[in-house]
Each structure stands twice: as structure tokens, then as C-alpha cells.
Amino acid sequence: MDDKLAGQAAKLASQAQELASNLRGVAQQITDQAALNVAGLPDGHMPFVALLTIFALACFVGYYVVWRVTPALHSPLMAVTNAVSSVIIVGALLAAGLKGLGAAQLFGAIAVALAAVNIFGGFIVTHRMLSMFKKKQPVKK
Amino acid sequence: MTQDLAAYGYLIAAIFFIMSLRGLSSPETARGGNLFGIVGMVIAIGVTVLTPGVVSPWLIVAGLLVGGSVGTVVALRIQMTALPQLVAAFHSLVGLAAVFVAAAAFVSPDAFGLGAPGKIKTASLIEMGLGTAIGAVTFTGSIVAFAKLQGLVSGAPLIFRGQHLLNALLGVALVALLVWFAMRGHPAAFILLIVLSLLLGFLLILPIGGADMPVVVSMLNSYSGWAAAGIGFTLSNTALIVTGALVGASGAILSYIMCKGMNRSIFNVILGGFGTDAAGAAAAAGKNDRPVKAGSAEDAAFLMQNAGSVIIVPGYGMAVAQAQHALREMSDLLKKSGVTVRYAIHPVAGRMPGHMNVLLAEANVPYDEVFELDDINRDFASTDVAFVIGANDVTNPAAKTDPQSAIYGMPILEVDRAQTVLFVKRGMSSGYAGVENELFFRDNTMMLFADAKAMCDAIVKALSGSSH
Numbered sequence: 001m002d003d004k005l006a007g008q009a010a011k012l013a014s015q016a017q018e019l020a021s022n023l024r025g026v027a028q029q030i031t032d033q034a035a036l037n038v039a040g041l042p043d044g045h046m047p048f049v050a051l052l053t054i055f056a057l058a059c060f061v062g063y064y065v066v067w068r069v070t071p072a073l074h075s076p077l078m079a080v081t082n083a084v085s086s087v088i089i090v091g092a093l094l095a096a097g098l099k100g101l102g103a104a105q106l107f108g109a110i111a112v113a114l115a116a117v118n119i120f121g122g123f124i125v126t127h128r129m130l131s132m133f134k135k136k137q138p139v140k141k
Numbered sequence: 142m143t144q145d146l147a148a149y150g151y152l153i154a155a156i157f158f159i160m161s162l163r164g165l166s167s168p169e170t171a172r173g174g175n176l177f178g179i180v181g182m183v184i185a186i187g188v189t190v191l192t193p194g195v196v197s198p199w200l201i202v203a204g205l206l207v208g209g210s211v212g213t214v215v216a217l218r219i220q221m222t223a224l225p226q227l228v229a230a231f232h233s234l235v236g237l238a239a240v241f242v243a244a245a246a247f248v249s250p251d252a253f254g255l256g257a258p259g260k261i262k263t264a265s266l267i268e269m270g271l272g273t274a275i276g277a278v279t280f281t282g283s284i285v286a287f288a289k290l291q292g293l294v295s296g297a298p299l300i301f302r303g304q305h306l307l308n309a310l311l312g313v314a315l316v317a318l319l320v321w322f323a324m325r326g327h328p329a330a331f332i333l334l335i336v337l338s339l340l341l342g343f344l345l346i347l348p349i350g351g352a353d354m355p356v357v358v359s360m361l362n363s364y365s366g367w368a369a370a371g372i373g374f375t376l377s378n379t380a381l382i383v384t385g386a387l388v389g390a391s392g393a394i395l396s397y398i399m400c401k402g403m404n405r406s407i408f409n410v411i412l413g414g415f416g417t418d419a420a421g422a423a424a425a426a427g428k429n430d431r432p433v434k435a436g437s438a439e440d441a442a443f444l445m446q447n448a449g450s451v452i453i454v455p456g457y458g459m460a461v462a463q464a465q466h467a468l469r470e471m472s473d474l475l476k477k478s479g480v481t482v483r484y485a486i487h488p489v490a491g492r493m494p495g496h497m498n499v500l501l502a503e504a505n506v507p508y509d510e511v512f513e514l515d516d517i518n519r520d521f522a523s524t525d526v527a528f529v530i531g532a533n534d535v536t537n538p539a540a541k542t543d544p545q546s547a548i549y550g551m552p553i554l555e556v557d558r559a560q561t562v563l564f565v566k567r568g569m570s571s572g573y574a575g576v577e578n579e580l581f582f583r584d585n586t587m588m589l590f591a592d593a594k595a596m597c598d599a600i601v602k603a604l605s606g607s608s609h
Binding site: 045046048051054055058059061062063065066067068069070071072073074075076077078079080081082083084085086087088089090091092093094095096097098099100102103104105107108109110111112113114115116117118119120121122123124125126127128129130131132133134135136 | 196366382
């Protein structure tokens with residue numbers, strides 16, 4: 001009698017365990033599904049419309065900021081925008097920093113070098129230009 | 142560093158880049174602006190290197206070392222007159238880098254979170270394709286611009302029959318390829334896309350004449366920005382998108398300003414061929430024997446020393462003759478004898494936007510003596526002497542009076558309103574636009590026939606001779 005009861009209890013317990021694990025599986029599926037519905041994207045990626053929003057707003061920021069640049073500094077502006085647009089190096093770094101040595105790593109390394117020329121060259125030449133712009137010295141009599 | 146944290150880092154970098162451009166609104170804050178740019182770049186690179194995906198630093202270190210040292214050496218050695226070439230060359234590198242990044246993303250998309258190789262999503266393929274195409278066009282276009290500015294190829298527009306038709310067909314083919322690539326993601330489509338874009342870049346810039354290069358360089362500046370933004374979409378990287386948009390807008394605005402300075406539409410410039418037919422016609426018509434008044438360095442020195450105010454109008458010819466230092470010496474002597482000296486700069490005076498300002502700054506001309514067209518044009522009427530050196534078309538009154546003229550409608554510096562106009566020129570040839578300058582024949586104009594530098598040196602000699 002006791003044995004029978006103990007057996008039933010054990011069976012029940014195992015069933016409960018099974019149910020719990022099933023539930024956990026379902027819950028996991030639901031969270032996965034929810035995550036996919038929200039983003040539908042892998043880690044770190046944003047929905048296209050969010051990126052487009054950032055892009056559109058940045059265009060406006062650029063428009064207003066650049067119109068405020070004094071015409072005398074248009075050459076430095078060009079040099080510095082050139083340096084800054086080499087932030088494309090972040091994509092190159094991701095590829096060059098991969099494990100192993102394949103096409104992606106090679107392309108990445110080349111792009112890192114190209115962008116680095118621009119970054120160093122662009123900022124240095126901008127600095128050289130800007131350090132030449134001096135105000136009028138008080139007239140020496 | 143997690144992806145979330147990295148995203149914050151990119152946001153900060155983007156803000157620094159905006160601050161960097163903001164700093165250029167005045168020469169006082171400009172150096173700080175450059176520093177902001179450097180800090181933003183360090184943050185962007187640092188954040189990326191610390192993400193878990195980057196495991197092997199060797200290629201990165203090698204790339205940074207090689208590229209960094211080349212960039213540093215070039216930037217330190219370059220002459221300021223060669224600035225436009227340098228910037229064009231730099232643009233080409235951004236374009237090429239964009240192509241390589243896209244290629245890396247295409248061969249191992251898993252590293253960029255774009256899915257398995259061969260199974261990249263359509264949206265990512267479109268962004269990737271666009272970034273690649275714009276990058277490749279920027280690359281070859283900038284190389285042509287560089288070659289023209291450097292004098293490696295003739296600055297003359299290269300025109301052949303059916304050119305625009307060919308470019309249009311190439312453009313259509315490019316769009317078709319882009320669609321094919323986006324639908325299938327086939328490697329062949331990717332390679333074809335690159336090849337076709339490279340070709341188009343060459344063909345687009347070839348027909349554009351050397352003196353239109355300010356517009357071209359600005360335009361390519363804009364392209365390099367759009368290419369970066371395109372790659373930013375692929376990588377879902379906000380720093381790249383924001384920066385790309387900033388640079389794209391900046392280049393576009395500069396192109397607009399340059400076009401306005403020449404009173405030409407951007408399409409007119411892009412379609413090219415300017416300065417060929419007109420120049421030929423004018424060369425034939427320019428042979429007339431109207432009298433001009435020629436003067437010597439001593440005459441010029443005398444006139445300017447006894448003037449109350451002098452406005453100097455430098456043009457690219459001044460830079461070619463390397464006369465800026467002699468010119469500054471001349472104005473120093475004039476200032477010493479109590480003459481007010483200012484410089485008037487036309488938007489298209491140099492070979493890139495703001496080029497002339499840099500050249501004058503290099504010769505130690507204080508920036509508060511240098512004025513833009515709109516700020517100084519009214520003052521010519523109350524000025525005793527306008528000293529035009531190496532400029533021609535930008536002073537030609539025909540731009541205001543003669544609707545038949547090739548330069549009609551172009552904003553000019555109204556030197557003809559000054560009491561006396563001194564024109565330093567080697568001969569009577571017409572300017573780039575091939576239009577004869579009516580000013581040469583006016584009563585209040587004195588031509589100083591000489592090389593710009595030789596004339597400045599001679600005037601300096603005459604000035605210091607008379608004051609001792």
C-alpha cells in the first residue's frame with residue numbers, strides 16, 4: 001500500500017517536472033518570439049526606420065551646422081570632414097579583428113590602412129591650416 | 142564591451158563630430174573643433190576595438206601603423222598650394238575604404254550580424270550595394286580630379302561624342318545591377334557592381350574642366366559622406382550614419398556655394414565641357430588693338446603709398462606665381478605708411494573652397510584683414526586703389542552688363558568702382574572663361590605687365606626705397 005502510494009507520488013512528481021520543463025520551453029519560445037517581433041534583428045542591430053530617422057535628422061543638423069561655418073574656413077572644413085568621414089574605419093576594424101586569416105580579414109586590414117591615412121592626414125593637415133589663421137597684431141609704431 | 146555599451150560610445154563620438162564642425166564657425170574656436178574631431182575618432186575606434194567581435198589585434202595594428210605613418214608624413218610635407226590635390230586624394234581613399242568594408246561584410250556577413258554567407262537579407266544587400274557603388278564612384282572620380290589638379294593629365298575637359306548617352310546607359314545598368322544584387326546577393330553581381338561604378342566614376346569627372354575642380358572636389362566630398370552613411374546602414378552604426386550625413390551635407394553645401402560663385406547650375410558643371418568653345422572663340426576675337434595704359438612698379442608704389450585705402454584682390458594666378466609672401470611684404474610696407482590694406486576674396490578664387498584664405502593665412506596675412514565678396518563689395522566705391530593680382534574673370538564688369546557674355550550673372554568683385562585699378566598680369570590674355578575683360582581698357586585702369594611675384598618684389602623695392 002505504502003509502496004503503491006510512493007510509486008504514484010514519484011510518478012506525479014516526474015509528471016510535474018515534465019510539465020514545468022515544458023512550460024519553461026514555451027515561455028522561452030514566447031520570449032524569443034517577442035524579441036523577434038520587436039526587432040526581428042540580431043544583436044546590436046536597429047530597425048531600418050530608426051536608422052533612417054537618425055540619418056534624416058543628421059542631414060538637417062549637418063545643413064545648419066555647415067551653413068554657420070565661415071567661408072574663410074571652408075578648406076579646413078573640407079579637410080576635417082574628410083578625416084571624420086573616415087570613421088568608416090569602424091567597419092574595417094570589425095573585419096580586420098576577426099579570428100584567422102581570410103578574405104574578410106584582408107579586406108578589413110586594407111580598409112583600416114586606407115582610412116588611417118585619412119584620419120591622421122586629415123586631422124594633421126587641418127591642424128596645420130588652422131594654426132596659420134592669426135588675428136591682426138596690434139600695429140607697432 | 143557589450144553591443145549596448147558600444148552604441149552609447151558611437152553616440153558620443155557622433156556628438157563630438159557635430160561639435161567639431163560647429164567649432165569651424167569662427168577661426169577662434171576652429172582649433173578646438175579639430176580637437177573634438179580627434180577625440181570623437183579615438184572614441185569610435187576605441188569602442189569598436191573593445192567589442193567582443195574583435196579578437197585579433199595584429200592586422201588592426203599593422204593597418205593603423207602603415208596608414209597612420211603615410212598620412213602623417215604626407216600631411217606634414219604637403220604644400221598649401223597642393224591642398225586641393227591632397228583633399229581629392231583623401232576622398233578617393235574614403236571611397237576605396239568603403240568598397241573594401243562592403244566587400245568584407247559581403248564575404249563574412251556573420252561577423253557584422255548580417256546573417257550567414259549567401260543568406261544576407263535584401264535590405265542589407267541594398268544598403269551594401271549602395272555604399273559600394275557610391276564608394277567606387279568616389280574612388281575613381283577623385284583619382285581623375287587628383288590627376289587634373291596635379292597636372293598629371295590635361296585640365297582640359299575631355300569630351301567625345303555620345304558621352305552623356307554612355308554615362309546615362311551606365312547609370313541605368315548600374316541601377317539594374319543593384320536590383321539584381323539586392324534580390325540574389327550573387328558574388329558576380331557584387332563584382333560587376335564594383336567594376337561598373339569604378340568606370341562610371343572615371344567617365345563622370347573626365348569631361349569636367351580643371352577650373353571647375355572646386356565644385357568637383359566639393360561634390361566628391363559629399364559622395365564620400367554618402368558612401369560612409371550607406372555603410373553605416375549596413376552595419377547599423379549610428380556614428381557612421383550621422384557622420385556620413387554631416388559630411389554629405391557639408392559637401393553638398395560647398396558645391397552649391399561654388400556653383401553660385403560661378404553662376405552655373407550643378408548640372409551645367411557635371412555635364413562638363415565648360416571653357417572649350419568659348420575660349421577658342423575669344424582667342425580669335427581678342428586680337429584688337431585698343432589702347433591700354435601700362436605702368437611700372439614705381440608708378441604702382443607711388444599710387445598706393447599716397448592712397449588712403451587699398452583693397453587687394455588675389456586670384457589663383459597669384460598662388461601659381463607663389464607671390465603671396467611678396468604680396469604680404471608689400472601690404473606690410475603700405476600699412477606702415479598709414480594705408481588701410483584689406484583683401485577681397487571671391488568664392489571661386491582658389492582651386493577649392495576657401496583655398497585662397499589658407500594661402501593668405503600661410504603668408505601671415507591676419508584673417509581679419511581678409512573679406513568675403515558680400516562683406517567688401519560695397520567698399521570698393523570708397524577705395525582709392527584696387528590691386529588685382531592673378532584674378533581676371535571675377536572682376537569683369539561684363540558679368541553685370543553684358544547678357545551675351547559667358548560669365549553673365551556671375552557675382553563679381555566690383556573693382557571698377559575704385560578710383561584706380563591696378564591689374565597685375567603677364568599679358569593681355571583672357572581669363573579661364575575666355576571672356577575679354579573690359580576693365581583693361583578703362584581710363585582708371587593701369588596694367589602692370591609682369592609675373593605676379595616679380596611685380597610684388599619690384600613694388601616692395603620701390604616702396605622701401607622711397608621711405609628711406
